[in-house]
Amino acid sequence: GAGVSQSPSNKVTEKGKDVELRCDPISGHTALYWYRQSLGQGLEFLIYFQGNSAPDKSGLPSDRFSAERTGGSVSTLTIQRTQQEDSAVYLCASSPLLRGRTDTQYFGPGTRLTVL
Amino acid sequence: EDKVVQSPLSLVVHEGDTVTLNCSYEVTNFRSLLWYKQEKKAPTFLFMLTSSGIEKKSGRLSSILDKKELFSILNITATQTGDSAIYLCAVSNQAGTALIFGKGTTLSVSS
Numbered sequence: 012g013a014g015v016s017q018s019p020s021n022k023v024t025e026k027g028k029d030v031e032l033r034c035d036p037i038s039g040h041t042a043l044y045w046y047r048q049s050l051g052q053g054l055e056f057l058i059y060f061q062g063n064s065a066p067d068k069s070g071l072p073s074d075r076f077s078a079e080r081t082g083g084s085v086s087t088l089t090i091q092r093t094q095q096e097d098s099a100v101y102l103c104a105s106s107p108l109l110r111g112r113t114d115t116q117y118f119g120p121g122t123r124l125t126v127l
Numbered sequence: 128e129d130k131v132v133q134s135p136l137s138l139v140v141h142e143g144d145t146v147t148l149n150c151s152y153e154v155t156n157f158r159s160l161l162w163y164k165q166e167k168k169a170p171t172f173l174f175m176l177t178s179s180g181i182e183k184k185s186g187r188l189s190s191i192l193d194k195k196e197l198f199s200i201l202n203i204t205a206t207q208t209g210d211s212a213i214y215l216c217a218v219s220n221q222a223g224t225a226l227i228f229g230k231g232t233t234l235s236v237s238s
Contacts, residue, residue, distance in 0.1 A: 014169075015169075044225055044226075046225075046228075051230070052230060053131075053215065053228035053229050053230040053231055054170075054215070054217075054226070054228040055228075056225035056226070056227075059224065059225050067224070067225070070225065100168065102168075102169070102170070115161060115172050115175055116161075116172075116226060117172065118163075118169045118170045118171070119169055120167075120168040120169045121168040121169060123168075
């Protein structure tokens with residue numbers, strides 16, 4: 012079946028512009044996560060959605076970052092007034108979170124964001 | 128603060144060598160440890176470990192967890208150039224929460 016998809020695959024923007032990154036999770040997965048991976052660094056958690064519960068936003072680095080998930084499926088990560096330090100690969104993952112099953116997270120191919 | 132530390136950060140070997148990658152962790156309410164392989168962009172799942180001392184194996188890759196000493200190893204035998212990638216270790220402290228990742232080990236296998 013289809014995996015997690017993300018768009019665009021690459022985004023180059025100018026400092027100060029807003030960007031939107033999209034994630035389509037695996038169908039039926041209730042949990043969705045956004046991570047950021049900077050050069051030479053591990054994955055850094057940003058935000059987590061689970062069903063209709065309030066999202067866990069504890070990883071968002073500043074109020075310029077926000078995310079929403081519509082209809083329990085597609086998610087959009089928005090970065091306002093981008094800065095050069097926002098340049099990174101933004102990865103989305105989803106998980107089924109079924110009782111008695113693995114809580115493995117399945118990752119999309121990511122969006123490489125470059126802020127000039 | 129929860130943390131995951133991987134070593135070495137990078138490794139260069141020749142085809143056919145055996146490698147061992149290390150992952151140590153400090154996590155409250157540990158639930159599981161996961162290994163991922165990242166070649167270009169998307170990390171792909173390798174193993175999930177929840178119990179100590181039980182080896183998980185897939186082809187030339189194997190992994191084991193020691194919950195007393197708080198570490199895991201990932202072994203790759205008879206390495207091939209296709210094994211070149213970043214290997215990421217992550218831990219989960221409860222179902223549904225974000226994974227806590229180490230910085231990864233970059234493995235380069237030369238022919």
